[in-house]
Amino acid sequence: MKKYNFNKIEQYWQRVWKESGTYEPNLKKAKKPFYNLMMFPYPSAEGLHVGNMYAFTGADIYGRKKRMEGYDVFEPIGLDGFGIHSENYALKIGAHPMDQAKISEKRFYKQLEAIGNGFAWDERVETYDPNYYKWTQWVFTEMWRRGLAYRKKQFVNWCPSCKTVLADEQVIAGKCERCSSIVVKKDMEQWFFRITKYAEKLLGNLEKIDWSEKVKIAQRNWIGRSEGAELKFSILNSQFSIKVFTTRPDTLFGATYMVLAPEHPLISNFKFQISNYDDVEKYIKNAAHKSEMERIEEGREKTGVELKGIKAVNPANNEKIPVFVADYVLSSYGTGAIMAVPAHDERDFAFAKKFNLPIIEVISGGRLINSGKFNGMDSEKAGWEITKLAGGERKIQYRLRDWLISRQRYWGAPIPMIYCGVCASKNEGEQKEMPGWYAVPEKDLPVKLPYVKDFRPQGKGESPLASVKKFYETKCPHCGGKARRETDVSDTFLDSAWYYLRYPSVKEKNKAWNPEITKKWFPVNLYTGGAEHSVLHLLYVRFVAMTLHEAGKLHFEEPFPKFRAHGLLIKEGAKMSKSKGNVINPDEYIKNFGADSLRMYLMFLAPFEQGGDFRDEAVLGIVRFLDRVWNLCVKEIKKSNKASEETLRLTHRTIKKITNDIESLHYNTAISALMIFLNEFEKKGVDKENKEVFLKLLAPFAPHITEELWSELGKKTSIHKSSWPIANSKFLKEEDFDLVIQVNGKLRATIKMPRGASQRDAEKAAFGNENVNNSIAGQKPKKTIFVPNRLINFVI
């Protein structure tokens, strides 16, 4: 008997698949295109993580079933190899990122091949390939041309360890997303993308797309829409006024002081009116040095300084109220200033108590008090009335901030912009607001990243490219004079914000994507990935698609109508991390048990969208299962006994269950159904036809062993191109059912009965049962509940 040599089988079929293009759809002519996309990995660590494999396997199973259902499935893969994560890894091991990329690339692709996914190997994308980032730069210039990219000086997040600025989305609880260092604020001029312009659309479209609910919620919270009013408080004896945003204009009469954020530009205008300006300045300086983390660590303890010598006027009642500067007000939200209502806001209350400010209640039981002519009015109604009185206007405010795109690092796509001082002095430029700035013309793209020996981040607020004269010296595209290139590189998240568009057009030389191919394959049918990207990648990618759609370059607005987040794989109750030393490398498991075993085990341990706990011994259950599959098929390969009615019913029930389970990503229960199926075959024997059905149902989960056994059956074409079985409803109907007999809701007996049995039949059967009779003990039932084909319950 032939032995199950999984290593040999897996390597053999992986080669055959690749050489014969089994998983290469015809991108131009496909009739039923199905784009099965998964988030591409970043090759930063020592190798592919078992968590990556978990994600890829789950996505692949779905794609394999779709392929067997007759779709032209396109399942591409690539590497998100540009960016800080890869650069930091290179730094750590003392390699140059450009050299390291080639090494990592080889290793990752080898591992990705070993897991046995149906990848379309001919269409790979590596974000650090100049043929790719040429178009990343082109996307940047498109943003620029449409007025969506701009430079601005403001306080930004700075990671002192990564020595670069970060987007808000990359600051997690005050720490750097990559290295967990505490992020500080720095006043710098940087490139931004105007994502806030799309806040409403990004929010509204969430209603139209089929995504994991938790990801939608995270995006909603991140965008953070608030409805309210913008009100003006004039400053006594000056032409200035303070604008505030509030969601509670109904409490205006209770506004007893105002607070400006430390960065508020108005403060410096009152240098001579403010009697304690030294103290104020000191406070502001101090606040600027504080990190987000320090502010959080101080807890709710409020600090601040009064701007002595100036007063604001409450527009509702003309009361003169004091003005403070305090860091509990953020410069980056709303107008950077607030009206403080200590009676109805916890934070204002804490501040007022500390500084002994009056606290006036203006709402009681949902109605206004102490509010002049508004007294007694419903608070909800009063809001708009008071706004009108105060000369304010309705305003919708978002928490979302513009996307900070520049990075002071080496390993990224250079921002394709040129600055000409001469043009600037003449007030010339491509954008009115930004004289001197020009995009690199498309014919000059890509702006190639040079091989720089000392690529380490400088920490001076500049990229290492700023010390490479050959790089930054260039000609002005407008006047032809001496000009300087932008030396910052773009955020890695720009690379991954459009990669899915490139895959099917990867052979296109003169365009970022081919319009006909794009029309055929987009939007993506299913996108799978981690929920950790809820407000990073998944927000940026929608934003970029939206702008390209608006520019008429894409026929869709939402790139991923269906997205599913897979769960997190943990190890014995703890997150896998290098510091804990519990990271699982899939290579060893593949070598010892085979890729099919590991794939199935990963999918069996919990629902795919929930994630699960990896436990070493549990893999054995699947190893045994595949051994038994092999033995059964090899042993009985020539035997062909006719299947019983009962076997057929099980077969069709299983077809239906597995078809539904794969559709809903409940792979764990699908595998359990396969196990039940196998147990039955071992007991009863299996005919050729049912064996084929079984192998087909198993094929998406264990692609290699099923391919081998399929060819053993004498098949000449791949099982993965065979047709998915369809359940015949004729065999789904059961003839008998187990009647549940209860007395007072408690189970007393179960009796097999023909389907459609009447209540009379059921009662008769029940009273013929000794145990039921004992429970009833001769009493007459007060009530009898009969549920056809299920149960009968006697209430006594």
Add this chain to the structure above:
RNA sequence: GCCUGGGUGGCGGAAUUUGGUUUACGCGUAGCACUCAAAAUGCUAUGGCCUUCACUGGCCGUGUGGGUUCGAGUCCCACCUCAGGCACCA
């Protein structure tokens, strides 16, 4: 503090579609078979307590406490707890 998802055997998890047999499937454990022996494999048992020589039968059991119902893991209310996310956003 706010939002989201959980809590079922020794363990991972089934069962919520439509309230109707709790613990499918697998791991682990125990016993048996095979073996000189072990591993592997196969078979049997496996929620707790009680009852019976045995066959059997009973009671309890899905985080806690209430409620609705003939009947609740499933629906309602309150709470406890774990995991994840956001966090001075006015």
